[in-house]
Amino acid sequence: MKPQQVLLLGIILLVPVLAFLFLKSFGTNRYALPTYLPDHVDSTQVGGKWQRDTVFHQVGDFRFASQSGRAVTGAExxxxxxxxxxxxxxxxxxxCPRMNSQLVRVQEKFRQDPRVRLASFxxxxxxxxxxxxxxxxxxxxAIAGKWFFLTGDKTALDRLATEEFRLPAPAGEGPALVHSQIVFLVDCNGQVRGRYEGTSERDVNRLITEIDVLLYTYEHP
Known part of the structure; x- marks a missing residue:
C-alpha cells in the first residue's frame, strides 16, 4: 500500500474517533442555574475533612385567594x-403593564406544560x-390554572415580598413603595433559581431559556 493511501486510511479511521471524543467532551449540557438568596453556611465533615456548604433560602408556604376566588398555596x-x-x-x-405583557409571552410559550405556572401577587x-x-x-x-393573580392580607403579602423574596422593605405607606419589576423563578423545592428584569424583553427571553433548562434538569437529574 502506498504511503499516501496509508495516510488517507489513517485519517478516515481517525475522524470517527475524534468525533466521539468531541461529543463526549462537549455534548453534555453543562449549563447549570445558580441558586439565589443564601441563608447561611454549614460545615460538614466528609472523609475526615470539613467542608463548607451554603444553605439557600426556601420560600415559605403561603395561601392567598386567586382571581377565581379559590385559595392557592405555594406548595401547589x-x-x-x-x-x-x-x-x-x-x-x-x-x-406593571409592561411586565405583565412580557409574562404573557411566558404563559404562551409554556401553555401546554402543566409544570410551569405563574403567580402575580x-x-x-x-x-x-x-x-x-x-x-x-x-x-x-390569563389561563385558568396556569396564571394566578393573588390577593389577601396586606401584612402577609408584604412579608412574602420582603422576607421570603427579599425585596426592599417599603419606607412608608402605599403600594408603589413595595412594588418591584423583578421577576423570580422558583423551583420545586421553593428555592429561587433566577431573577429577571420583568419589563425587559431580553431578560424575559433569558427567563424562558432558563425555565427550559430547569425542566431539563428535572427530566435528567
Whole structure:
C-alpha cells in the first residue's frame, strides 16, 4: 500500500474517533442555574475533612385567594414543577403593564406544560379584590390554572415580598413603595433559581431559556 493511501486510511479511521471524543467532551449540557438568596453556611465533615456548604433560602408556604376566588398555596404552585413570581398592582400605570405583557409571552410559550405556572401577587389588596383581579387577569388572557393573580392580607403579602423574596422593605405607606419589576423563578423545592428584569424583553427571553433548562434538569437529574 502506498504511503499516501496509508495516510488517507489513517485519517478516515481517525475522524470517527475524534468525533466521539468531541461529543463526549462537549455534548453534555453543562449549563447549570445558580441558586439565589443564601441563608447561611454549614460545615460538614466528609472523609475526615470539613467542608463548607451554603444553605439557600426556601420560600415559605403561603395561601392567598386567586382571581377565581379559590385559595392557592405555594406548595401547589411548585408541585412537580416551578413557578414564576412577580409583584404588581392593577392601578400601576406603566411598569406593571409592561411586565405583565412580557409574562404573557411566558404563559404562551409554556401553555401546554402543566409544570410551569405563574403567580402575580398584588401589593395593593385594598384595591385589588378578587373581583378586580378577575377583570385584570382577563385583560391579559390569563389561563385558568396556569396564571394566578393573588390577593389577601396586606401584612402577609408584604412579608412574602420582603422576607421570603427579599425585596426592599417599603419606607412608608402605599403600594408603589413595595412594588418591584423583578421577576423570580422558583423551583420545586421553593428555592429561587433566577431573577429577571420583568419589563425587559431580553431578560424575559433569558427567563424562558432558563425555565427550559430547569425542566431539563428535572427530566435528567
Amino acid at each position: 404552585l411548585r408541585k412537580n414543577g416551578l413557578y414564576v413570581a412577580s409583584f404588581f398592582f392593577s392601578t400601576c400605570p406603566g411598569a 398584588t401589593v395593593d389588596p385594598a384595591t385589588d379584590s378578587v373581583q378586580a383581579l378577575a377583570r385584570y387577569a382577563e385583560s391579559y388572557g
